[in-house]
Amino acid sequence: MMQLVMLAEEHPRALNHDLIRVGHRVRDLDDPESGLLIADLLDLVAYADPSSAIYRALNPDWEWDLGNQLMAYLIDFQQMQAWAEGGKKGPRPKPIPRPGVSEKNETKYTTRKKSTRAEIDAYLASRVKPKQ
Secondary structure: OHHHHHHHHHOHHHHHHHHHHOOOOHHHHHOHHHOOOHHHHHHHHHOOOOOOHHHHHHOOOOOOOHHHHHHHHHHHHHHHHHHHHOOOOOOOOOOOOOOOOOOOOOOOOOOOOOOOHHHHHHHHHHHOOOOO
């Protein structure tokens, strides 16, 4: 119940949009004659699909379903293949940005000895640029 209140406060317009599609409004919750129950609202949110506004508000990466992920992969593959067959001239093609994937290749560091917290703090402090 508390989550529903927070949802109504954070995304009132999206929730109202979906309710209008089924013939109600958020304000109908205050009117016992409207027939809209909290349980109905819970069902509307729990079973929302990508065509509903509340689903899109709660899932910012909603457009990246399996079909779009595969299409982006195919485009990236074709661009890379064309670049390689063209003699690798020009800059290497960049992949289409996807949610949750960073462009940087993250380097993983390992150590042979265990460092103390003070050594780690000193190392990190040496890597920080002073503010000007």
